[in-house]
Amino acid sequence: MRTALTIAGSDSGGGAGIQADLKAFAAQGVYGMSVITAVTAQNTQEVRSVQNIDPSIIQDQIEAVFDDIQVDAVKIGMLSSPETVELVARKLQKYSPKNIVLDPVMVSKGGHHLLQADAISALMKKMISLATIVTPNIPEAEVLTGSKIHTEEDRMDACIAIQALGVKSVLLKGGHLNGEPNDLFYDGTDFHWIQGERIHTKNTHGTGCTLSSAIAANLAKGASLLEAIQISKQYITTAIRHSLDLGHGHGPTNHFF
Ligand code: PLP
Numbered sequence: 466m467r468t469a470l471t472i473a474g475s476d477s478g479g480g481a482g483i484q485a486d487l488k489a490f491a492a493q494g495v496y497g498m499s500v501i502t503a504v505t506a507q508n509t510q511e512v513r514s515v516q517n518i519d520p521s522i523i524q525d526q527i528e529a530v531f532d533d534i535q536v537d538a539v540k541i542g543m544l545s546s547p548e549t550v551e552l553v554a555r556k557l558q559k560y561s562p563k564n565i566v567l568d569p570v571m572v573s574k575g576g577h578h579l580l581q582a583d584a585i586s587a588l589m590k591k592m593i594s595l596a597t598i599v600t601p602n603i604p605e606a607e608v609l610t611g612s613k614i615h616t617e618e619d620r621m622d623a624c625i626a627i628q629a630l631g632v633k634s635v636l637l638k639g640g641h642l643n644g645e646p647n648d649l650f651y652d653g654t655d656f657h658w659i660q661g662e663r664i665h666t667k668n669t670h671g672t673g674c675t676l677s678s679a680i681a682a683n684l685a686k687g688a689s690l691l692e693a694i695q696i697s698k699q700y701i702t703t704a705i706r707h708s709l710d711l712g713h714g715h716g717p718t719n720h721f722f
Contacts, residue, residue, distance in 0.1 A: 467685040468496045470530055470562075471678060472523075472553055473542030473570075474503040474515075474579065480717030481507075481573075481671035486540055486678040488720040492700070493682035498534065500526040502553070503545040505579075509670055509712030512577035517545045520552050527553070531560040537685035538564035540678045541592070547584040554591035564684035567596035567632070568677035569605050574670065574715060594631030598690060600677045601627065603641040614642075624651035634690055636680075638673070650694055657691060659698050668708035668716030675718050676701045 471486035479485075483499045490497030502523055506513040530536065539562045544550045557565060569588060571580045580588065585608060593599055593609075603614050610626040612619070624635045634653055639661065640646035646661035679700045683693035707722035 466496045467494075467537045467682075467687075468498060468535060469538045469540060469678070469681045469685045470498045470500065470536045471540045471542060471681075472500040472502060472527070472544075473540070473674070474505055474545065475501050476505055476507045476671070478508040478670075478712065478717075480509060480715075481674045482543060485671040485674040485717070485720070486542065489675045489678035489700075490682050492720045493679055493686070495537075495682040495685050498530050498536070500530065502549050503543055503579075505543075508714065509716050510714030511575050512573050512579075515545065515577075515579070517549065520548050523549060524552055524556065527556045527560075531556075536560070536562045538562065538566065538681040540566045540568065540681035541596075542568050542674055542677070543570045543579045544584060544588065544592070545579065546581055547587045550584050550587040550592055554587075554595060557595050563597075564681060565596045565598075566677050566681040566684065567592060567599045568673055569593075569599060569601050569609065570673070571605050571608060589630055593627075596632045597684070598634045598636055598680065599627060599632045600636045600638065600673070600680070602638045602673060606637055620649050621651070621656060624649055624656070628653055636694055638676070640672070648694075648698065650691065652690060659694055661698060662702055664702070664705045666705060666708050667714075668710055668718070669705060670715040670717050672701055672705060672718055675704060675720065
């Protein structure tokens with residue numbers, strides 16, 4: 466059985482974070498494991514509060530998994546604090562798993578900060594260079610590059626700038642721009658446009674978590690980066706098409722459509 470580990474935050478509402486990651490792993494037929502970095506009190510409407518997990522407990526969780534179980538891919542989500550970024554980077558350097566998918570989670574759709582402002586430079590200096598692929602959305606890419614992104618050329622420039630931070634490849638997601646949600650994959654040499662389809666629904670909570678986890682799961686199964694992205698893009702599109710109208714805010718995607 467292939468395995469994937471998510472290092473991320475918990476969403477009590479079950480739509481994003483660890484809960485979305487584990488469902489995406491299961492849907493892709495991979496055995497899922499989790500290291501919880503923060504607990505959020507959250508539903509489809511809002512993040513009410515966040516408790517960062519003590520770094521020593523994060524360290525113990527990472528070591529407990531890696532010391533015993535083969536990890537075929539790691540997905541990294543909410544890291545919350547600079548201490549957590551540095552710790553996770555140090556441990557990943559030590560265990561050096563083959564596939565690391567970094568979703569540079571910064572702000573929730575409702576505007577709640579999931580990465581402290583003073584953790585952004587640690588993320589850029591210590592974490593990005595360890596990743597096989599980083600999967601920013603447009604606002605995250607704007608923070609990482611310090612430049613606004615409007616045109617297709619801006620998107621290519623952003624991929625090149627992010628790749629120059631030391632990551633092997635970049636998937637710049639286009640869902641936050643108007644028009645079709647086409648993503649741009651840059652493998653360090655070539656650009657590939659990954660076509661999307663705009664599905665008009667308010668129930669899109671956890672889409673970024675789900676996509677990055679599906680990519681990690683498919684890398685764990687031995688797919689190439691491009692194959693893993695193509696399979697995962699189709700998966701998230703169908704999961705959004707069948708998204709669940711739960712709660713009164715942004716409902717979750719449906720992992721098992
Ligand atoms: N909560 C947690 C724990 C997350 O990791 C994320 C995103 O990665 C979110 C919330 C935000 O999800 P969304 O922006 O889809 O609402």
